[in-house]
Amino acid sequence: MKTAGAQPTAVVLGLGQNGMATCRALGRVGIPVIGIDTDLDQPSARTRYATKFHCPDFLSGGPGLVDSLEQIGRGLHEKGVLFPSGDLNLAVISEHRERLEPYFHISLPPKPVVEMFLNKKMFYQFAMDKGFPLPQTLFPTSPEHMRELAGRLQYPCLIKPFQPNDTWRKTFDTRLFVADSADNLVALFERLFRVHEDLIVQEYMPGPDSELWWGVTYLDEAGQPLVVWTGRKLRQYPRRFGTATLAESRWDPELARESVAILQAMGHRGYGVVEYKRDRRDGRLKITEVTGGRTWFPHSLVTRSGINLPLIWYRDALGQKVDAPRSFEDGIKWIHEERDVKTVSLYFLPEHELTMWTWLLSYRGKRVYALSAWDDPKPILIAMRRVAKAGWRRVKRRLSSSSPERARHAGKKPKHMEEMLLAADPTVGRTLRRVD
Numbered sequence: 001m002k003t004a005g006a007q008p009t010a011v012v013l014g015l016g017q018n019g020m021a022t023c024r025a026l027g028r029v030g031i032p033v034i035g036i037d038t039d040l041d042q043p044s045a046r047t048r049y050a051t052k053f054h055c056p057d058f059l060s061g062g063p064g065l066v067d068s069l070e071q072i073g074r075g076l077h078e079k080g081v082l083f084p085s086g087d088l089n090l091a092v093i094s095e096h097r098e099r100l101e102p103y104f105h106i107s108l109p110p111k112p113v114v115e116m117f118l119n120k121k122m123f124y125q126f127a128m129d130k131g132f133p134l135p136q137t138l139f140p141t142s143p144e145h146m147r148e149l150a151g152r153l154q155y156p157c158l159i160k161p162f163q164p165n166d167t168w169r170k171t172f173d174t175r176l177f178v179a180d181s182a183d184n185l186v187a188l189f190e191r192l193f194r195v196h197e198d199l200i201v202q203e204y205m206p207g208p209d210s211e212l213w214w215g216v217t218y219l220d221e222a223g224q225p226l227v228v229w230t231g232r233k234l235r236q237y238p239r240r241f242g243t244a245t246l247a248e249s250r251w252d253p254e255l256a257r258e259s260v261a262i263l264q265a266m267g268h269r270g271y272g273v274v275e276y277k278r279d280r281r282d283g284r285l286k287i288t289e290v291t292g293g294r295t296w297f298p299h300s301l302v303t304r305s306g307i308n309l310p311l312i313w314y315r316d317a318l319g320q321k322v323d324a325p326r327s328f329e330d331g332i333k334w335i336h337e338e339r340d341v342k343t344v345s346l347y348f349l350p351e352h353e354l355t356m357w358t359w360l361l362s363y364r365g366k367r368v369y370a371l372s373a374w375d376d377p378k379p380i381l382i383a384m385r386r387v388a389k390a391g392w393r394r395v396k397r398r399l400s401s402s403s404p405e406r407a408r409h410a411g412k413k414p415k416h417m418e419e420m421l422l423a424a425d426p427t428v429g430r431t432l433r434r435v436d
Contacts, residue, residue, distance in 0.1 A: 014085035015045035021300035023050040025310040043383035073103020084294040107317040136203040150182035162198040207280035215259025226324040237343035245340035249305035301334035304368035336370040
């Protein structure tokens with residue numbers, strides 16, 4: 001059945017918080033939106049700003065995703081505009097762009113540039129070759145090679161995969177681990193190598209989460225920035241190595257210039273983000289990550305501060321005139337309601353870095369929420385219901401854990417690889433401590 005409408009349809013890949021923010025940014029200005037995902041019951045998928053399409057292969061990135069997009073494309077009255085919201089669906093769209101181009105306008109950089117965004121080793125090597133600021137980074141190829149390199153690093157240091165594979169995602173709830181000595185690093189590397197052989201070892205930069213900054217831009221076909229936005233994290237979950245839970249818009253012209261220069265040097269076109277951390281030892285901002293060709297986790301903050309990046313992307317992909325603002329409002333805060341409660345209650349309150357009063361004060365000023373919106377209330381209502389149910393289940397488990405039968409089964413061997421690593425070598429447990 002053909003979909004009629006005055007404007008081309010935007011097709012958003014992924015209805016997590018990230019995708020929902022894209023749906024809202026476009027839907028609020030009257031653009032028809034289709035959101036595609038496997039889990040249409042997750043809170044953010046309940047947004048009223050998208051027509052939902054279920055794709056069983058969405059999370060796996062299987063061939064069914066491209067088939068589903070072709071099915072959607074055949075039903076559109078004219079070519080739509082694709083908005084990837086994650087690395088996996090970005091990789092699929094980039095790989096199959098020729099097959100999808102009859103149905104969609106695809107605003108992506110060339111395939112080698114997409115590969116550089118997705119392959120951390122390739123980007124870090126590129127950045128080192130170009131002289132862009134990075135923490136010390138090594139690429140060990142085996143446990144033996146790791147033992148040779150361990151003496152060159154300052155500690156603590158991080159271990160992370162180039163790109164987490166399915167086994168890594170199923171085994172760990174984190175993308176990286178921390179080692180505090182050469183012996184600890186070698187022991188940890190040997191065990192992680194069994195799960196994922198493509199690992200990066202990188203020097204850890206001390207400093208609080210509030211020293212994590214972003215430069216966000218959209219580059220046109222000529223590689224010129226249509227807009228540039230900068231801001232910073234204030235809190236994240238998990239602490240030190242997670243995703244933002246509280247962030248703010250904050251203009252930094254030097255960071256803006258550096259971010260554009262890095263993305264231009266890569267040959268990027270379209271939506272791009274460079275993330276940095278200020279190294280407390282020398283005061284320099286150093287690159288931690290780049291993202292391009294897809295939307296970015298707290299991008300509703302950019303929209304709320306005055307730059308509707310999904311709309312700029314949409315109009316540029318269609319070849320329409322883009323009236324991009326040249327400035328944005330400083331000091332707007334973005335809050336992920338559920339995750340910020342978690343990071344504050346698990347870290348900041350127990351470690352006495354915040355009180356209940358100073359926590360509430362941290363929300364002062366103009367703000368936007370990850371889930372809550374007066375014109376789109378279902379996502380936060382569904383999330384609150386899920387949190388309440390999960391809390392009740394935990395209470396019931398604690399009540400039942402005191403039973404004799406439960407006690408007899410305590411101490412059985414761990415089920416998950418992470419627990420196996422900790423059980424196999426006590427030194428691995430020290431990698432999970434707080435690092436400041």
